[in-house]
Amino acid sequence: MVGLVLVSHSAGLATEAVALVLGIAGRDPPVAAAGGTDDGRLGTSLDLIEAAVRAVDQGDGVVLVPDLGSSVLTCRLVEEPGRVVVADVPFVEGAIAAAVTAGTGASLADVLAAAEEARAFRKL
Amino acid sequence: MVGLVLVSHSAGLATEAVALVLGIAGRDPPVAAAGGTDDGRLGTSLDLIEAAVRAVDQGDGVVLVPDLGSSVLTCRLVEEPGRVVVADVPFVEGAIAAAVTAGTGASLADVLAAAEEARAFRKL
Amino acid sequence: MDTMDTLDTACFVAWFEEAARLVRRDRDRLTELDAAIGDADHGTNLDRGLTEVIKALAESPPDTPVQVLTSAGATLIRRVGGASGPLYGSVFRQMGKALRAPVTLAGFSAAFEEGVVALERLGKAALGDKTMVDALAPASRALALAVRDGVGVREAFEQAARAAAEGAQATIPLQARKGRASYLGERSIGHEDPGAASAALFMAALATVAV
Amino acid sequence: MDTMDTLDTACFVAWFEEAARLVRRDRDRLTELDAAIGDADHGTNLDRGLTEVIKALAESPPDTPVQVLTSAGATLIRRVGGASGPLYGSVFRQMGKALRAPVTLAGFSAAFEEGVVALERLGKAALGDKTMVDALAPASRALALAVRDGVGVREAFEQAARAAAEGAQATIPLQARKGRASYLGERSIGHEDPGAASAALFMAALATVAV
Ligand SMILES: Nc1ncnc2c1ncn2[C@@H]1O[C@H](COP(=O)(O)OP(=O)(O)O)[C@@H](O)[C@H]1O
Ligand SMILES: Nc1ncnc2c1ncn2[C@@H]1O[C@H](COP(=O)(O)OP(=O)(O)O)[C@@H](O)[C@H]1O
Ligand SMILES: [Mg+2]
Ligand SMILES: [Mg+2]
Ligand SMILES: [Mg+2]
Ligand SMILES: [Mg+2]
Numbered sequence: 238m239v240g241l242v243l244v245s246h247s248a249g250l251a252t253e254a255v256a257l258v259l260g261i262a263g264r265d266p267p268v269a270a271a272g273g274t275d276d277g278r279l280g281t282s283l284d285l286i287e288a289a290v291r292a293v294d295q296g297d298g299v300v301l302v303p304d305l306g307s308s309v310l311t312c313r314l315v316e317e318p319g320r321v322v323v324a325d326v327p328f329v330e331g332a333i334a335a336a337v338t339a340g341t342g343a344s345l346a347d348v349l350a351a352a353e354e355a356r357a358f359r360k361l
Numbered sequence: 362m363v364g365l366v367l368v369s370h371s372a373g374l375a376t377e378a379v380a381l382v383l384g385i386a387g388r389d390p391p392v393a394a395a396g397g398t399d400d401g402r403l404g405t406s407l408d409l410i411e412a413a414v415r416a417v418d419q420g421d422g423v424v425l426v427p428d429l430g431s432s433v434l435t436c437r438l439v440e441e442p443g444r445v446v447v448a449d450v451p452f453v454e455g456a457i458a459a460a461v462t463a464g465t466g467a468s469l470a471d472v473l474a475a476a477e478e479a480r481a482f483r484k485l
Numbered sequence: 486m487d488t489m490d491t492l493d494t495a496c497f498v499a500w501f502e503e504a505a506r507l508v509r510r511d512r513d514r515l516t517e518l519d520a521a522i523g524d525a526d527h528g529t530n531l532d533r534g535l536t537e538v539i540k541a542l543a544e545s546p547p548d549t550p551v552q553v554l555t556s557a558g559a560t561l562i563r564r565v566g567g568a569s570g571p572l573y574g575s576v577f578r579q580m581g582k583a584l585r586a587p588v589t590l591a592g593f594s595a596a597f598e599e600g601v602v603a604l605e606r607l608g609k610a611a612l613g614d615k616t617m618v619d620a621l622a623p624a625s626r627a628l629a630l631a632v633r634d635g636v637g638v639r640e641a642f643e644q645a646a647r648a649a650a651e652g653a654q655a656t657i658p659l660q661a662r663k664g665r666a667s668y669l670g671e672r673s674i675g676h677e678d679p680g681a682a683s684a685a686l687f688m689a690a691l692a693t694v695a696v
Numbered sequence: 697m698d699t700m701d702t703l704d705t706a707c708f709v710a711w712f713e714e715a716a717r718l719v720r721r722d723r724d725r726l727t728e729l730d731a732a733i734g735d736a737d738h739g740t741n742l743d744r745g746l747t748e749v750i751k752a753l754a755e756s757p758p759d760t761p762v763q764v765l766t767s768a769g770a771t772l773i774r775r776v777g778g779a780s781g782p783l784y785g786s787v788f789r790q791m792g793k794a795l796r797a798p799v800t801l802a803g804f805s806a807a808f809e810e811g812v813v814a815l816e817r818l819g820k821a822a823l824g825d826k827t828m829v830d831a832l833a834p835a836s837r838a839l840a841l842a843v844r845d846g847v848g849v850r851e852a853f854e855q856a857a858r859a860a861a862e863g864a865q866a867t868i869p870l871q872a873r874k875g876r877a878s879y880l881g882e883r884s885i886g887h888e889d890p891g892a893a894s895a896a897l898f899m900a901a902l903a904t905v906a907v
Pocket of ligand 3: 523
């Protein structure tokens with residue numbers, strides 16, 4: 238299964254978003270949080286992202302979902318085309334769509350496409 | 362100033378999103394969280410939303426940003442055209458854009474438009 | 486026409502009491518249905534909401550059918566916590582707004598239809614989207630046909646209950662287009678929609694109050 | 697040409713030591729600039745990152761200029777925590793990749809330009825977007841012109857420092873198009889970009905190492 242890493246400036250936001258995503262997508266897809274700096278400040282930690290990638294990597298690829306700014310820039314530094322990819326998608330909605338699709342055993346490209354579709358998804 | 366209420370299924374996600382939004386938009390715009398049910402489960406509480414609306418209402422209008430599902434439906438029940446409006450936008454990104462714009466003293470329509478623009482905003 | 490021409494306040498209270506009983510009885514089944522395509526809380530959500538409805542009706546005994554519906558609607562909107570709260574709440578609140586005394590079958594049917602329309606508007610859901618609409622819209626149609634055919638209240642309610650049960654069953658092969666289940670795409674196929682299942686219980690409860 | 701033709705490992709270490717000193721000295725100013733149009737952490741972010749850079753250089757003393765740059769880049773990427781971490785980190789990492797021994801002014805200038813290009817690629821930022829690019833790109837250009845004109849190292853570095861300082865000042869009237877400040881739209885106008893300000897410190901530090 239494709240793995241998912243939610244990367245936020247805020248450790249709390251990343252953790253809570255993972256919980257909500259798992260609540261909706263079920264426990265199947267591997268989803269991990271990488272929030273804040275390694276010393277607990279608001280920001281981004283390459284070490285935390287790399288550890289999260291290792292935790293969710295089952296060999297089928299990993300999608301990184303960053304919130305903004307340094308999360309995006311740091312995620313881009315761990316990209317490995319075809320294996321670890323950054324999704325430029327709404328943080329919560331994209332992560333939900335990606336996780337649900339990952340849970341079906343879909344390919345990395347399909348999970349990424351599902352996340353991208355969340356951009357157009359209407360809530361009302 | 363236009364007020365903002367972040368409505369999530371998860372009390373934790375709503376609170377953390379408010380903290381991140383205030384971290385970016387500064388302390389100026391009134392932003393409140395309404396997360397989870399009134400007895401602390403995942404879900405939505407009309408009471409919590411109404412209380413949050415009262416807390417951020419300065420007379421210039423309030424934008425509600427729901428995450429999904431019951432958050433959206435419950436928000437729609439408190440809509441008052443021209444005064445309390447629901448934004449169908451990415452939860453985190455839309456809230457940030459709305460809060461930053463609200464912080465400039467913009468009108469309800471402008472804050473809503475800024476939130477909508479977050480849909481098209483590219484992170485990469 | 487049935488011997489019972491009009492529906493009084495007690496009938497409406499009994500409707501919610503019986504609905505509360507059936508939902509409590511089937512709570513785990515509803516939650517399991519929601520576990521398959523949702524977040525496994527529909528049974529608990531609705532059980533909690535209806536328990537509060539009964540409590541509120543006991544604390545402030547209603548004088549009219551409208552008061553029953555208004556109270557139940559407001560309580561469901563506030564106390565369920567899931568999507569089914571605002572949705573069922575809107576059905577009963579709107580029904581209460583539309584209802585005229587004394588409540589005939591025709592009046593009930595017309596008000597019920599207004600409630601279903603309010604639900605469809607709030608949820609932006611149509612027949613076939615795999616939601617509670619798939620049980621409630623056929624039930625409303627059955628009531629309208631019963632009125633047209635001059636069927637008695639008891640039989641009309643039984644027909645509505647049957648239509649709702651069939652509608653709920655018919656959600657099994659559908660792919661969800663609204664609510665949480667819609668996130669699952671094709672994976673939502675093959676499961677009964679929990680909201681449609683609970684809507685069938687509401688209509689089954691209605692069939693027991695027309696004695 | 698200056699008397700000093702090549703830049704040795706000690707020069708590069710001294711560059712980061714002086715940059716760390718200047719950032720420590722101006723930490724609060726950088727953070728205040730970031731408070732106006734960002735999240736008030738640029739001074740602390742960079743101070744922390746450069747402290748770690750100096751520590752790492754002390755713990756594993758580098759043998760070559762490339763090792764200095766590679767170590768500093770990796771540490772900044774990992775230890776800053778803000779956008780400036782991966783950005784500065786990429787500058788120095790790429791510069792390290794491009795540098796050839798012995799390091800002449802021409803070699804330094806070419807490698808520095810590669811670093812700036814890597815930064816622009818990562819941040820998708822161009823001149824005028826109100827970012828550190830607005831200080832670093834003019835600095836790189838000043839170095840290239842100095843090489844072309846056969847100017848000595850010391851004077852070249854001073855010209856680069858001046859260009860960076862002017863570039864940082866020139867961000868004041870700009871509206872931010874990248875980074876956190878871009879969320880502010882027009883409200884970002886009228887403030888110096890914190891990353892451009894710190895980039896000017898990096899170049900000022902460079903000017904002190906060519907003795
Ligand atoms: N937009 C909608 N329109 C109509 N019905 C909906 C909609 N969204 C959800 N539902 C109904 O609500 C049911 C789920 O209720 P519940 O589990 O209590 O809420 P939640 O999905 O918030 O956990 C679904 O099975 C479906 O019948
Ligand atoms: N996409 C980008 N491209 C170039 N520079 C950027 C970009 N995003 C941010 N910056 C620079 O980084 C600086 C902010 O750094 P810092 O405050 O440490 O990070 P953060 O914004 O994550 O808090 C900005 O002033 C700007 O110069
Ligand atoms: Mg549910
Ligand atoms: Mg729920
Ligand atoms: Mg900052
Ligand atoms: Mg920061």
